[in-house]
Amino acid sequence: MNDIAIKVSNISKRYRIGLQEKAHDTLGSAFASWVKSPIRNFRRVQKLSKFRNDIGDDIFWAVKDVSFEVKRGEVLGIIGKNGAGKSTLLKILARITDPTSGVAEINGRIGSLLEVGTGFHPELTGRENVYLNGTILGMTKREIENKFKEIVDFSGIEKFIDTPVKRYSSGMRVRLAFAVAAHLEPEILLIDEVLAVGDIEFQKKCIGKMGSIAGEGRTVIFVTHSMSALASLCPRTLLLDGGNLISEGPTEAIIQKYLSFNADQGVEGRGKKMYRDEVSEDGRFLMHAISTLDAGGEIRDEFKNTETIYVELEFSMLEQINNIVVGIELMKEHGEFAFRSFHNDIKEIITQEIEGKIKYKLTATIPGGLLNGGGYSIYPCIGIHNVKWLVGGTLDIDGIAISISYNAPNPEMVYPIGKPGIVSPLLEWASEGY
Numbered sequence: 001m002n003d004i005a006i007k008v009s010n011i012s013k014r015y016r017i018g019l020q021e022k023a024h025d026t027l028g029s030a031f032a033s034w035v036k037s038p039i040r041n042f043r044r045v046q047k048l049s050k051f052r053n054d055i056g057d058d059i060f061w062a063v064k065d066v067s068f069e070v071k072r073g074e075v076l077g078i079i080g081k082n083g084a085g086k087s088t089l090l091k092i093l094a095r096i097t098d099p100t101s102g103v104a105e106i107n108g109r110i111g112s113l114l115e116v117g118t119g120f121h122p123e124l125t126g127r128e129n130v131y132l133n134g135t136i137l138g139m140t141k142r143e144i145e146n147k148f149k150e151i152v153d154f155s156g157i158e159k160f161i162d163t164p165v166k167r168y169s170s171g172m173r174v175r176l177a178f179a180v181a182a183h184l185e186p187e188i189l190l191i192d193e194v195l196a197v198g199d200i201e202f203q204k205k206c207i208g209k210m211g212s213i214a215g216e217g218r219t220v221i222f223v224t225h226s227m228s229a230l231a232s233l234c235p236r237t238l239l240l241d242g243g244n245l246i247s248e249g250p251t252e253a254i255i256q257k258y259l260s261f262n263a264d265q266g267v268e269g270r271g272k273k274m275y276r277d278e279v280s281e282d283g284r285f286l287m288h289a290i291s292t293l294d295a296g297g298e299i300r301d302e303f304k305n306t307e308t309i310y311v312e313l314e315f316s317m318l319e320q321i322n323n324i325v326v327g328i329e330l331m332k333e334h335g336e337f338a339f340r341s342f343h344n345d346i347k348e349i350i351t352q353e354i355e356g357k358i359k360y361k362l363t364a365t366i367p368g369g370l371l372n373g374g375g376y377s378i379y380p381c382i383g384i385h386n387v388k389w390l391v392g393g394t395l396d397i398d399g400i401a402i403s404i405s406y407n408a409p410n411p412e413m414v415y416p417i418g419k420p421g422i423v424s425p426l427l428e429w430a431s432e433g434y
Contacts, residue, residue, distance in 0.1 A: 002072075002107050003071055003072055004069055004070070004071060004072070004105075004107060005070050005071060005072045005073075005074070005106075005107055005108055005187070005188055005219040006069065006070040006093065006104065006105070006106055006107070006188065006219070006221070007069050007070075007104070007105040008066060008067055008068050008069070008089075008093075008102070008103075008104045008105075009067050009102055009103045009104075009105075010065050010066070010067055010101065010102040010103070011063055011065075011066045011067070011089070011092060011099045011101075011102035011103070011104055012061065012063055012064050012065055012066070012099060012100050012101045012102050013061070013062045013063040013085075013088050013092060013097065013099050013100050013243075014059055014060065014061045014062070014100045015059075015060045015062060016059060016060075061243050062085050062088040062243050063085040063088050063089050063092070063099075063243045064085075064242075064243040064244050065102070065244070065245075066085070066089060066102075066240075066243075066244070066245045067102075067245070068238060068245065068248060070219055070221065071219075072107075072108075072217060072218075072219055073214055073216075073217045073218065073219060074214070074219055074220075074235075074236065075210065075211075075214045075219075075220040075222060075233055075234050075235065076219075076220070076221050076222070076234060076236055076237070076238065077222050077223075077224065077230045077233070077234030077236070077237035077238070077251055077254075078090075078221065078222070078223045078237065078238045078240060079223075079224065079225070079227075079230060079237060079238070079239055079240070079254070079255075079258050080239060080240035080241055080246075080258075081241065083242075084240040084241050084242065084243070085240050085242070085243040085244075086192070086223045086240055087114065087192055087223065088243075089240070090112070090114055090190050090192055090221065090223060091114060092104060093106065093110070093112075093190055093221070094110060094112040094114060094190055095110075096112075096114070106188065108186075108187030108188045108219065109137070109138055109186050109187045109188070110186055110187070110188045110189075110190060111137050111181045111182075111184060111186025111188070111189050111190070112181065112189070112190040112191075113174075113177055113178055113181045113189075113190070113191050113192065114190065114191075114192040120132075120133065120165050120173065120176075120177065121165065122164065122165050122166035123164055123165075123166060124164065124165060125161065125162045125163060125164055125165065126157065126160060126161040126162065126163060126165060126168070126176055127161050127162055129165055129176070129180075130144065130148060130151060130152075130176070130180055131144055133177070133180045133181075134147075134180060134184050137180075137181070137184050137186060139184050139185075143184065143185075144184065147183045147184060147185075150183055151176075151179045151180055151183045151184075152179070154179040154182070154183065154205070154209070155172075155175040155176045155178075155179040156175060156202070157172050157175055157176060160172065171202075175202055178191075178206055178209075182206075182209050182210070182213065185218075186218070187218055187219065188218065188219045188220075188221070189210070189213060189218065189219070189220045189221070190221050191210070191220065191221070191222050191223065192223045203229070207229055207232065207233055210222065210233055211233060220233075222234055225335065226335055227255050227258075227333070227335025227336070230251055230255065230335075231251055231252065231255060234251050235250065235251060236248065236249065236250060236251060237249070237250075237251040237254040237255070238254070239254050239257060239258055255333065255335075256333065256375065271291060271292040271293070271299045271300045271301035271400060271402065272289060272290070272291040272292075272299050272400065273289060273290050273291075273398060273399065273400045274288070274289050275287045275288055275289060275290075275398075283318070284317060284318050284319050284321055284390075285315065285316075285317055285318070285321065285324075285382060285390045285391065286315060286316040286317075286318070287313075287314075287315050287380060287382070287391050287397075288314040288315055288316065288359070289312075289313075289314040290311065290312070290313055290314075290328075290378065290379075290380050290399065290400055291311070291312040291314075291400070292309055292310070292311055292312075292378065292400060292402050293309075293310040293311075293312060294307060294308075294309070294310070295307070295308055295310075301400065301401065301402045301403065302402070302403050302405070303402060303403075303404055303405070304368075304404070304405050304406075304407055305368070305369065305370075305371055305372065305373060305404050305405065305406045305407065305424065306368045306369055306407065306409065306426070307368045308365060308366065308367055308368045309365075309366040309368075309371075309402070310363050310364070310365055310366075311328050311363065311364045311365075311366065311378055312361060312362070312363045313326060313328070313360075313361070313362045313363075313364075313380055314359065314360070314361050315359070315360055315362075315382070316358065316359045316360065317358060317360070321384065321390075322384070323384050323385040323386075323387070324382065324383075324384060324385075324390075325342045325343065325344060325382065325383055325384070325385050326342065326343045326360075326362055326380075326382050327340055327341050327342035327343060327364075327380075327381045327382065328340070328341055328364055328378055328379065328380060328381065329378070329379045329381050329392065329393075329399075330366075330376055330377075330378055331376065331377045331378075331379070332374065332375075332376060332422045333374050333375035333376065333377075336422055338371075338376070338422045338423065340381060341364055343362050343364070369425060369426035370423055370424075370425050370426075371404050371422075371423055371424065372404065372406060372419055372421055372422060372423055372424035373404050373405055373406030373419075373424075374403070374404060374406075375401060375402070375403050375404075376401070376402050376403075376404065377399050377400070377401050377402075378399050378400050378401075378402065379392050379397060379398075379399035380392045380397065380399065381393040406419070406424070408426075409426065
C-alpha cells in the first residue's frame with residue numbers, strides 16, 4: 001500500500017491581474033483614448049488567450065515551484081503571511097483550481113473546509129445542507145444518516161438545524177461546515193484558516209477532533225495563523241512566503257523561523273527595526289522605527305527576566321490626529337497574545353499642538369520580573385481610538401524579536417526554561433502565623 005497520501009511536484013499557479021488605467025489630464029487625451037479603446041480591448045483579449053510565460057506587471061505567481069510529500073496519517077501545518085500562497089495551494093489540492101504547471105498526486109478521498117460555509121446553499125436548511133455537502137464529498141445517503149446525529153451534536157446548533165443557513169451567523173456556518181467535513185470520514189482533510197471564526201470552546205473541539213482524525217490514520221493539512229494550535233497539532237510544518245516554499249521541518253523550528261522572519265530585527269539584528277516611512281492609509285502618520293533598550297540606553301534583543309525593557313517607538317505626524325492611540329503588542333513565540341498597551345492608558349502624554357511635520361519618540365516600560373523565559377515578538381500598533389487602525393493592530397506590519405532568559409532571584413529555585421505561561425511575575429509574598 002502506498003504510504004504517501006499527497007505528493008506535490010513543482011506546483012505553480014499564476015494569475016493575470018488587471019492594471020491601473022492611465023488617468024487623462026485633458027479632454028483631448030480622454031477622447032483619443034476613447035477612439036483607441038476597441039483596438040486596445042482586442043489586444044487585451046488576444047493577450048489573455050495566449051497567456052504566455054512572460055514576466056510582466058500583469059503576471060502574478062500565487063504559488064511558484066512548490067514540492068513536498070505528506071504521509072498517510074500525518075498532520076501537516078502550513079504557515080505564512082497573508083498572500084504567501086497558502087489558500088491557493090489548498091485550492092489546487094482540493095481540485096477547485098488547476099495548477100499552471102506541476103503535478104499533485106492525491107491518494108484518497110478529500111474533504112475540504114477552505115471558506116466559511118463552502119458548499120452550503122443559503123436557501124436550504126442546516127439539515128438539507130448536511131446531506132448536500134455530504135453528497136458533494138462523495139458519501140451515500142445511508143452514510144450521512146448514520147453520522148447525522150453525531151454531526152449535529154458536534155456542531156452545537158441542534159436548535160437551528162431546520163433553519164435556513166442564510167440566517168446563520170458566520171460562527172454557526174463554520175461549526176456546521178467543520179462538523180460535516182470532519183465526520184463524513186474523508187481520507188484527507190484540508191482545513192484553511194476558518195476556525196478563527198469559531199469561539200475558543202469550539203476551536204478546542206476542532207483541534208481535538210483533528211487529532212483523533214490523525215489517530216485513525218487519516219491525513220490532515222492545516223493552514224493557520226495560530227502558533228499554539230500549530231504546535232499542539234502538527235509535528236511538521238511548511239513555511240511559505242511570496243508563493244515559494246521557504247522552509248519545512250519540525251514545527252517548533254519552523255515557528256521560530258517564521259517569527260524571526262516576520263519580526264525583522266532591523267539594525268544588525270540586535271533589537272531595532274527601521275521602517276521605510278511606513279505610511280498609514282490616510283497619509284498622515286509615518287512609522288520610522290521600533291527598538292528595545294536596556295536601562296543604560298543600549299539597543300539589545302536579549303534580556304534577563306529581572307531586567308527592565310524599554311520599547312521605543314519613533315514616528316511622525318504630518319498634521320494633527322485627534323484621539324490617536326500609539327501602542328505596542330507583545331506576542332509569545334508560539335503566537336499567544338500576551339498584551340497590548342497604549343501610550344494614554346494611564347494619562348495623555350501627547351499634548352503638543354501639531355504644526356507641520358513633528359517627529360515623536362515614545363517609550364513604553366516593561367518592568368523586570370514580569371515576563372517568562374523564551375522568545376517574544378513586539379509590534380507597533382497605532383490607531384484612532386474606536387475608529388480604525390493606522391499601523392499594525394489588525395493590519396500586517398513587521399516587528400522585532402527578543403529573547404528572555406529566566407533566572408529566578410532565589411538561587412534555590414531553578415527553572416531552566418522558565419515557568420509555564422506567558423508571564424511569570426515575581427510577586428511579593430508575606431507569611432503570618434495563626
